[in-house]
Amino acid sequence: MAKSRFVTFAQINELLSGSVDMHLHFAPDPLLPRRLDFNMAALHAQEAGMRAIVLKSHSYPTAPCAHAARAVAPNVEVVSSVCLDIEAGGLNIHALECSAALGAKVVWMPTFSAANSIRKVSKSLRLDIKSDGLKMIDAEGRLLPEAVEILAAIKAHDMVLATGHVSPAEIFALMDECERIGLKKVIVTHALEKHVVEEALTLDQIVALARRGAYIEHCILCYLPAHRDIIHPSAMVEVIRATGPQQCVLGTDLGVAYHPSPAEGIRMFISTLLRHGMSEEDILLMTHTNPAYLLGLDAPKSSA
Numbered sequence: 001m002a003k004s005r006f007v008t009f010a011q012i013n014e015l016l017s018g019s020v021d022m023h024l025h026f027a028p029d030p031l032l033p034r035r036l037d038f039n040m041a042a043l044h045a046q047e048a049g050m051r052a053i054v055l056k057s058h059s060y061p062t063a064p065c066a067h068a069a070r071a072v073a074p075n076v077e078v079v080s081s082v083c084l085d086i087e088a089g090g091l092n093i094h095a096l097e098c099s100a101a102l103g104a105k106v107v108w109m110p111t112f113s114a115a116n117s118i119r120k121v122s123k124s125l126r127l128d129i130k131s132d133g134l135k136m137i138d139a140e141g142r143l144l145p146e147a148v149e150i151l152a153a154i155k156a157h158d159m160v161l162a163t164g165h166v167s168p169a170e171i172f173a174l175m176d177e178c179e180r181i182g183l184k185k186v187i188v189t190h191a192l193e194k195h196v197v198e199e200a201l202t203l204d205q206i207v208a209l210a211r212r213g214a215y216i217e218h219c220i221l222c223y224l225p226a227h228r229d230i231i232h233p234s235a236m237v238e239v240i241r242a243t244g245p246q247q248c249v250l251g252t253d254l255g256v257a258y259h260p261s262p263a264e265g266i267r268m269f270i271s272t273l274l275r276h277g278m279s280e281e282d283i284l285l286m287t288h289t290n291p292a293y294l295l296g297l298d299a300p301k302s303s304a
Contacts, residue, residue: 021251163187206243
């Protein structure tokens with residue numbers, strides 16, 4: 001295990017400034033008690049000097065929340081998303097198109113509703129999700145027509161595909177179709193977190209996906225002491241180095257009532273990575289450069 005190094009407050013703050021949290025949760029939430037609402041999440045991010053946050057809900061599209069939060073915290077980009085869980089109608093192209101029209105930039109494939117996740121989260125989080133679970137592929141391993149249509153719409157709207165909690169076989173089927181149609185903005189959702197899925201990706205699979213152009217998401221949630229299946233940060237650093245930081249993005253996945261606030265989570269994440277030997281340049285790639293590309297934050301604004 002690498003020896004942790006001394007990190008200064010100034011180093012952390014410099015990297016925190018202009019950073020992006022690609023994955024945070026907020027209130028209101030019908031499933032879990034949340035630490036803060038969308039306005040407070042945006043205000044905390046603005047106070048920390050962050051550039052952007054992505055609002056995620058398992059239960060509903062977040063575009064209206066992002067719209068309201070931008071008025072409260074105008075100096076941070078509040079990005080909305082949609083999860084294609086049962087509450088949104090599952091693989092529902094209409095929910096995606098509506099969210100895209102309202103400015104959403106991230107589409108999650110099923111999370112808590114995924115067949116690969118529903119039993120696990122129902123037990124671990126004590127949820128009563130009335131569904132058999134959603135799948136992306138048929139019995140022969142072929143991507144469902146609804147999923148093919150959704151990927152085409154994601155590409156057409158220049159949105160980001162996040163794989164959610166689906167199985168490795170489904171992730172690779174999605175990746176095959178993304179390569180076929182030229183959809184390059186793909187995130188493998190919290191690739192190392194096993195507490196929400198029945199079947200998790202192996203290291204070899206994670207590396208293979210990164211080599212094909214997918215961005216591997218790492219979240220601080222599963223490295224916190226309050227987490228049931230805590231993972232040592234050194235394990236995350238090893239995976240980042242195996243895939244290369246140029247193919248990674250960071251999120252907190254925070255928002256539950258007993259967790260730190262998401263903005264504080266990003267600060268802790270940066271500090272943890274520095275103390276475990278990641279360079280400032282590599283952290284900038286994962287917290288600034290890669291998220292800005294995926295979310296289109298550096299695209300020139302229209303003069304219209």
